[in-house]
Amino acid sequence: MTWTLRLPPAAFAGGSLSDLTPAWLKRVVNAELTEFYVSHLSPLWSMRQVKARVVDIVDESAGCKSFILQPNGLWRGFRPGQFVTVTVEIEGVRQQRCYSLSSDWREPERLRITVKEKKDGRVSSWLLRNLRKQDVLLLSQAQGEFTAPQSLSEPLLLIAAGSGITPLRAMLYQLEEHPRNTVLIYYARSREELIFAEEIRKAAAQCAHLTVHICYTAAGHNQAEEGGRFHPDQLSRWVPDYRDRRTLVCGPEGLMQRVRRHWREEGGEARISFEDFTGAFQDVFDPGLIAPSQSATCQVDFQRSACVIEADGRQSLLDLAEAAGLHPPFGCRMGICHSCKARKRAGVVRNLVTGKASSAGSEEIQLCICIPITDVSLDV
């Protein structure tokens, strides 16, 4: 049923078109309908949604690939360090995951996200296995405040581990145009798992003001020589002036914790930023990881009403909301009418009808048949 006309994405700059549309026309024209016809002419076209075509796929290291994406005309560009939310359909279900852009900001038509295989990363695994050239992804606009400060006189310290190098790689491109004193410390398990090794080496050779330290953390490496895991001694040895630098850190939770602890002890927290994709944007949640306890209390945060209450794991979220004096819409109170649907921003709930635990991320749930089994934030 779908017929496709392939035209360059720039031919339909949806952004400018919708800006040119007079308000009265927007009211008359059914947005859903227009979107349908437009997207059936070409999968990349849209009136309001950034979409991007995969134009190239690059193997970076074992279990790690970069996807080069060409966005449609709605893309408004990005600042190095920012990320995009990628939406894919897996088994009929839309799933979202955030990926930092590792691309060169001077080439706005070639976005790059770098995806690494993770044990339970459903979206990442799906992308690595199924995404082909010419496929189209839904993207958000660039998001996030994890960017280098404007002032070029401020020296930088960049700390990355594993695929945490991606947002920092985008910042290194910035240095080529706008030189500033920068030290990069990059942790990888082994030489094989280094991402962008060649590019970083080239960047360091070209830019006199960039110093790079690469450390291998897996057993078998000469830890004394090659650095090993993050340690405060490394800082005093390699970056004696690290306290005067603006520091940006991106990597797995373990690294971020160690770094955070050290900066806290030194009282330098104001000058450090972290990029953290766990929490609300967690790729996949295995309910088995959190032992749901019926007796333990958890907190339910009704964000829109600015109201937090304790739950004992027996009452439904609808009952809890009402006990807190709120009046969310409801109907059947037995899970059939969907009147009580509300967005859960974070946390895990159990569905009383199916007995199943939800994912931990943002999704719509039925308040009348869900009980919280961890702390939960709701858009109620």
Add this chain to the structure above:
Amino acid sequence: MRHPSSRALTPEQLESFQNELDDLRQQVVDDLGQRDLEHIRGVINAVRYSELAGRVLLHVSFTPLGVVAGVACLSLSKILENMEVGHNVMHGQYDWTQDPALNSKRYEWDIVCAGDAWRHYHNYEHHTFTNILGKDRDFGYTITRLTAEQPWRPVYLLQPVYNVVQALTFEWGVALFGLELERAVSGKMSRQELVGRLKPFLRKAGRQLGKDYVLFPALAGVGAPKVLAGNLAANVIRNVWAYAIISCGHFTADTRVYTEEETRNESRGQWYLRQLHGSGNIEGGRRFYLLSGHLSHQIEHHLFPDIPAHRYPEIAPKVRAICDKYGQHYNTGPFLRQFGSVLKRIVKYALPIKDAKADALQSAPPSVQKTEAMVARRAQRDRKLALA
């Protein structure tokens, strides 16, 4: 809680009946995936392209055949949109896909009834209180008497006539019905509430009227009267079809009505039983099922209102087997028989009869013999079908 030709269940039987249905639901939920998404997107494609074809044909052709083809395409589009897409998406059947275009709360359909009002009285009131007299306003749509338990009033003598009008203007009936104007007339609705209900109705109705009877005819220039008539015809065809399908769902002779008392503190199993005995299916082919939005499987829809409707034909044999196992009547039949039974009921209860036989059946203890005879008859018929 009993249907005249169904067995009374012990509490243990009722519980295992409930569990079997819950398990069946879970099996489908666990299996939802790409196939379901492709199904609904395919239907949406069909809706959009048949609308496009219909409108283009109506605009460009001046031969009767072309106009008829245009009306046919446009009616088909509206029927599919209202029945298989609108009704089902708004039930939350595709919310699991997390696709905003298939989100039950956001979807707005191509009919004068505003989505929000319909979601409330259909998804909540009708599906929770199915066939409970006084609580399920869908039962007879307030204006039709369908059972001896409804007190007779002289106006009901006209119901065979005004049901014809209702069929022709069904979308308006549905929209006005959601306004609950009768409460405003009897003074039970505050001014403020009335305005709150009228506003979305007027906005939506204005939009629909503007689209079908002003915008598109105007675009046709000299062909305006033809396009207007074509759009009107498509809307009426959709109305009559929807009316016929929907009344077969709950108004056939076999469907039971309930009182509020007997449904108080219902268990989930009892709720399942009421959904079963309050609904009726229509037998047909795949295309017929699709055009009915799978409301041909009203029983499965009422048991599991939020699983994708195109799954109902697949699970119907399993539901039926469970019903047979527990001796529960499963109301189904070909379209003409079911619709004929509805029409008979409309005519019958227009008269001030106090249907002694029906009353007796409703309250009589179930006859085990009858149930066995029924099961035997069905087994015999099934064998015949298997041989044929």
